[in-house]
Amino acid sequence: MTIYATQNQWGGNSAPWHDGGLLSIGNRADQNPIALQIQSGDGGKSFTGTMTYEGEGPIGVRATLVTTNCYQVENQWGGSSAPWHDAGLFLLGARNGQNAVAFDLKSSDGGKTLTGSMTYAGEGPIGVKGSVSGGTGFDATNQWGGSSAPWHQGGLWVLGCRPEQPVAALDITSADNGRTLTGSMTYSGEGPIGFKATQTMADTYSVLNQWGGDQAPWHDGGIWVIGCRGTQGVVAVKATGSGNGLSGTMTYAGEGPIGLNLVPAVTEALAPA
Structure with a gap:
């Protein structure tokens, strides 16, 4: 992608x-x-x-x-x-x-x-x-209504800023209806690092990461797309994966948690003859 x-x-x-x-x-x-x-x-x-x-x-x-x-x-x-x-x-x-x-x-x-x-x-x-951009695109789907309920289109998410190191976990929440998000994330092969994000447009966020303790500096974490509902912000995401996608739950403002599945968005399209 x-x-x-x-x-x-x-x-x-x-x-x-x-x-x-x-x-x-x-x-x-x-x-x-x-x-x-x-x-x-x-x-x-x-x-x-x-x-x-x-x-x-x-x-x-x-x-x-x-x-x-x-x-x-x-x-x-x-x-x-x-x-x-x-x-x-x-x-x-x-x-x-x-x-x-x-x-x-x-x-x-x-x-x-x-x-x-x-x-x-x-x-x-x-x-x-x-x-x-260094981010990775994911096709997102959401599920509500129980484990046997259908999955619904959840938009195209963009996570991370390290092209060769996929995001392996995300645990973030918002106290202001999705305008900012804080918590932790994990890149494949590492431990958790600090995460904070500020909404810049629709579902787009400017992300910072921190490692080395609470007094350590914050580093540019790239531009992410989290969610797909524009005026209804994301207030929680808790998902883990093996480096080839993530699954877990998420919450939109005003709702309860719903299922989340993120699959890398690469289509091996046929080339024109």
Whole structure:
């Protein structure tokens, strides 16, 4: 999965750049996206257009909103009558209550960075620049109503900042309806370290980690996406795993705990012939 930490610019070329959250637009393990041109005609409920993976030509894209800023995506190659293929979940936009409606992004360095423009509903185009994030994407599902109840789409989560060292445990809570989260986390092969996070956009958090005792310094822990309900913050997550996914429970503000399962979000999609 390719995840970008982005910034947005409006007001002209000399205007400041602002936090744009995380953008996830590719689910192939070793093949970065290098272009995305998609538009929405229904206020961000769906998108159509094209994207390009490194070493290929453009392929068709269609995407349907499933949770806040999270879309189920399909790709098509081989002509308009060819079949559509599952492309996994994409994160497109990062604002609460304001869907993105257009993207025009390109990369000149094999997908390490992206530049271009995007548009949020009710606005004009704004600048975008992004670079590959160290976080790992997870397809989340939730369960409520007992162990035999169905599992439901829980969005695309992004955890951690160490590409070669997966998150193995997470034990965090919030006392302010999800605006901040504190507790501990564990990277594979280590013991627990301190965790604190501050909400920056929708379900997006800026994370800090601490090790070496209560008086030790805090270190940058990356940009995470936790949850998928935007205005209903996450107030608890307790999950463990073996390094290839996590399972446990989580709680949204105003509710009781629900089941949580996180599976690495990499789709081994077929390459166009």
